[in-house]
Amino acid sequence: MSTRAKELITIAIIAVFSVVIYILKITGVMTGIEFSGTVSTIIIIAIFLALLVILIRTLRGHLVDRRTVFLFIAFSVALPLLMNISQKITVSGEVEQVYNAVIDLQPGSRVLVSFDYDPASAPELQPMAESFLRLCFMRDLKVIVMGLWPQGPQQAELAMSTILEDDEMKAKNIKYGIDYVNLGYQAGNEFVVQRMGSDFKSMFRKDYSGRAYDDLPLVKNVKNFSNIDYSFNLSAGYPGTQEWVQVAVDRYGLKMGGGNTAVQAPMMYTYLNAGQLEGLLGGMSGGAEFEYLANFTGKATKYMLSQSFAHMVVVAFIIIGNAAFFRSGREKKL
Amino acid sequence: MEHFALWLAAFLTLGIVSFLYKDNPWYKLCEAIFVGLSAGYWFVVLFWDNIYGKFWVGVFPLEEFDEAGREITAEPDYWLFVGAALGILMLMRLVPNIGWISRWPLAFIVGSTAGLYLINYFSSNMMRQVQGTIVPLFGAGYDASAYAIVGNIVVAVGTFAGLVYFFFSKEHRGVFGGTAKVGVFFLMLTFGASFGYTVMSRMSLLIGRMDFLLGDWLGMIK
């Protein structure tokens, strides 16, 4: 069979599979798949064996194509989403620092949360946003939300609606304008932060829903950063934590913790070490650790299984790559 | 419409993913849509956010009232005309023979960027980082665990050696060269660690996408 025919058949199979599953979904026949413990174990062993076979083949001189790597990554991320296995979580110091900072605040303290990311980074940051907001409300803190990215405030609204589905949260009777305010997006990157240093209202004359700043009891008396007790920045790039630290922390002495994508996190450690940041949640594991501290099972905890799996597969391929390297090195010597 | 939207999103998602296999018409189609659509997206967004929202509304503020009926209309900011003037000079490029005028706004932007970055990086990246490096390695009143002491020594030595590596005007030979070599080791450790950390981040994004395909689209996730 020609390659072309194989490709077409693959596409056809995927298409048919999707249509069938989709029909099952909309007719309500299928409400989701969850592998039992046995099936999960079998899948894990199968992937492990397949990796072993690749390792042996590599040692015999058959190098794998990068597309094989791609395929393994796809499976190792997709399949665990359908499994139900719990993992042990160890909390790192920087995550605990954020948690403690929140716990140490007096009820009624004002917390500023800046949502500086868009839907593309939501898988990592949304779980953090949800668990952080949740913890704030559990501790009766007042939350002021804003965004330096246009889609940030929208993500905040999404997070709010998710956590408000929870009965415990409903019981808190969170009132807009009193317990929580969404100031919306303001263009201008770090300059927004800088102007907020002297006057919030000059940057946010109206909130996300169009209400005037002075009509919101929570922020009416919030002039600038000196009225904020702790702040948390969910950041996926520029503008983000770096700009907040350089302007709000360095110039205005704001107390700030960071929730960063794992890519950004390494750079933030320098700020953490220099004391410019008070606590840091890095990537999905940071989110999962925070959820654990806050005693709440959210998406980060759920996604962590796929995460662990994918890491193991990457590690396995690094080993395979090195096996290939040592083999070729030995051949040259002979 | 909802079904169509889901299928469209899935079609585009899989089209981009198909690039991993090889370049193909499906990817080419998605790529063309993406380039055109995103160019159009920013074209529109920059117009409404910056030219209208920032400039026009800044110069001619909209009348606004709060709930009590007090007028809260912002003061017009005429300084914004400078930005518009620079922008129009920039567009002079489209006019033959006076296109060179666009170099003035460019010179202005380059000059202010250079000035701003010079001072910002000097104060934040340099002063702050040097300050952070100068800490007692051990001593009274400080975290005196072996963890912290070894850590502080590592930070001081690593920063020192790393900086030595960046010396341009001295040949990397002898003790100096040895130190630079240690600097390279530190840089490699840094890159490795950052890379490892990033693997996590990137996997998370893929998990998010898989969650869309298997969850939102096909409804397979419980």
Add this chain to the structure above:
Amino acid sequence: MNHNCRTTKQTFLRRDFLLLAFLIIVIAPTLAAQQASDTMPADTVVADSILVARTPAPPISVTVQDLPNDAGGSIKVNWGLSPDDVAGGKARKYRILRAETIDGQRQEFTEIGDVTSGATEFIDGNATSDVEFYYKVMAVNFLSEDNETIWEATSKSDEAGPVKSSAQWFDWRRINVFVGVIVLCGFILYYINQAKAGKKLFIRKIAGLEAVDEAVGRATEMGKKIFYIPGTQDMDNVQTIAGVTILGRVAEMAAQYETWLEVPVSRSLVLVTAKEVVKEAYTKVGRPDAYQEDQVHYLTDDQFGYAAGIDGMVVREKPATIFYMGAFYAEALILAETGNSIGAIQIAGTAMPSQLPFFVASCDYTLIGEELFAASAYLSREPKLLGSLKGQDMGKAVILIAIVVGVLLETFGIWKLSNLFTVID
């Protein structure tokens, strides 16, 4: 680790509970006594007599001053804690009152803000410059439920003032930064002048830049294109400016070798600048005819739209050499891996620390941070530009000495050298 914070929480609870019990024991009998002995409506009585017991002592010695080193409009109010400002004490917050002077007339005192107990400072950022103000600080005890204040008991301090705010012409807290900038720029200028005067300067080899010639040469041999990506940020980023200047040097080489150089960009201002730069490079080496308008072209401002477009171009046109010079975010690895998959020689340079590892992993050569900024000088071999590199090195030497001396001084507790590097804002 986790264990600790649970305990803290428990202590908190216990303390709150004790406090509450204390309040009930103290207040309940008083209330009962009042109700028994009086005929007036109970709540009024409670308000009157208990108010005295609830009222905190006022804050002491209030001082006011114009906030120094600012643009005016701010006044700093300081006070000594109220004697009742102790854990569980009656002073639970402070309220700041202000009276302004209009045409020499003192106005009424109005509230301008609250701060929690324990604070001794308030910065009034709303004090119009050159207007006289008077301040009072009030200690406040209160009870609230669901954000509704149930009762409040207050006492005011003596007034302080008059005070005016004004703007200053120099921020003295930044004097160390000022000196630092002067010293560093001094070094750079000194060595630029030395180089101008003809003094020979040694500059070590930078592998990534040595390879530029070879990379351009290889594209020529193979008869294939060179791609140059000047980052994905706009002209308001110095890295982009550096990327565009390096483009000038690369374009000169490409023009000399008669190799097709293509520059897809993601920002319109970069488009304009890059066109000028490439055109000028072709003219400079005497080949203005070889320059074509379409060599530099725009794709989209969108980060990933741009990456998708470049990926397509790379796999279809298979350039022999790809340069990445400028500011990059996540698209770095997408671009570099695709380039790697077609076997192109890749030279990257960026000052984005988070993207460096990917370039190191996927490119043949990577200019790390400072090397990107040195590249233009290095490639041009102009003495003036090379002199600035030497100046930078002197700055580095000062930093190295400061680190060694500072760490020793602080370790032995002699002097906190790090204070010199404090950036106060």
Add this chain to the structure above:
Amino acid sequence: MRREIPLLITGIVGIVFVLQYFIPHFPFNRMNAWFSDWFSIVAAFAIWLGALNLMKISFQKVFRRKSDWGYAVVIIMSFLLMAVVGFAEGKGFRDQGTAFDWLFQFVYTPLSATMFAILAFFVASASYRAFRARNFEATLLLLAAFLVMLGRVPTGDVLTGFMPEGMRLSAVASWIMNFPQTAGQRAIMIGIALGLVSTSLRIILGIERSHLGGGD
């Protein structure tokens, strides 16, 4: 003159923007904010140049019937679609329920999120290829990546569960991130600052001027 005036502008503006950091007095205190406003306005004007360039190149492809010219048609169509819809919707173009928002949610977002997500595959293939113990430096790179990658997921601690708490992989990963990694980042950041100051100074002084193009 065509070259001197821009150089003069760059120089004066550059020096003023350095000084503004030290001067709290008006107008220097406002300059930073002004520049950001002005820049965003200029960029918004300038995007016309980019958009016209994209259209020009695409139309050329179509008219000259270059290979794959059909896709150039798609680029033109989708650009026009987004632009027309966006302008027709007026200033509330981003509100929920608009056609612009629909295109954003169901076309733009999946494309952009997927492009971002395929990084996961690339990161895997890059580590497969690049992390090989070729020499000491490469081994360090490999080792650090390996330890951090394992230390940041629960599995790492399961593997090293027999060790005392401070020696487990998660602690090792934290230690690497906190100390050697910080040192490396610091060296890079200080280096960047020095290089940046020097480059900016060269630009302000007009020694580095190739970004201004030729003298004609």
